[in-house]
Amino acid sequence: MKKALLIIAAALASLLAPGVAHAETPPGCASARQIGSTAYVKFADGQTAASVKQFAGCGKNWGYVFVWADWAARHDLFHVTAAVTTDDGKNHGKVIGRVDQREVWSNATSTINQCTRALGVVSLGEDGWSKYTERRC
Template sequence: MLTARLLGVAGAAALVMGGFGSGVAQAESAPGCSSTVQIGSTAYIMDGSQTAASVKQFKGCGQNWGYVYVWTAYLAKHSGFYVFAAIGDGGEPIGLVRGDKNQREVWSYGTNTLNVCTWAVGDIDFVGGPMLHQDTGKRC
């Protein structure tokens, strides 16, 4: 009886622990470059007090990359937006990519900016509504 109870508790714990990771996994490899490494800290696009997305900067394959990932909870309650990812270097954002409508994960184009100070730029632009914006910290 005790063994069955312990197995039941262990099984329930395994299901709960398995559930923590579901829907949160992020593919963090830039298109065409499988050896990217995050540089700097993660920034967060906020919508009021709710976290909408993560913004990160990566380096790899001789380039910098901007990355934006819309969080599962935010995506479940919001639609009608476009996500933009780019690299900032002091001028206009470069490597700018606009995802498809309601796309959850967007990579910028790779930029040849490893020799200058850069940051990742992330935007969520609602059709006919607000634009949410966040940059990561500058990396030199």
């Protein structure tokens, strides 16, 4: 009984901890997996605002941006943009989220046979901070 309560308490603590990762699945492709490592959008004062990831599966790529709860709690009226960028500098599948939307997926892109990076942008007013994931071919 005591062990079960400790496990439940640890699980609840991990759910409430800022910046804790959660499972992500791109819209329309449950078999897609993250490719490359996670990148982090850093705000002007050095605080981490968001995680940026690239996913591949079902013959497509997606960019994904997740704004951390602790950062979002201190900032209002932000916008998040997710896209997949190719070596020619074009942004594919670009999606700009609603005001204060913390999780944004790009649209699925037909870039699976190209070198790509996910792009995440967090904007506050006219200021914006961006980060690319590593290039994946």
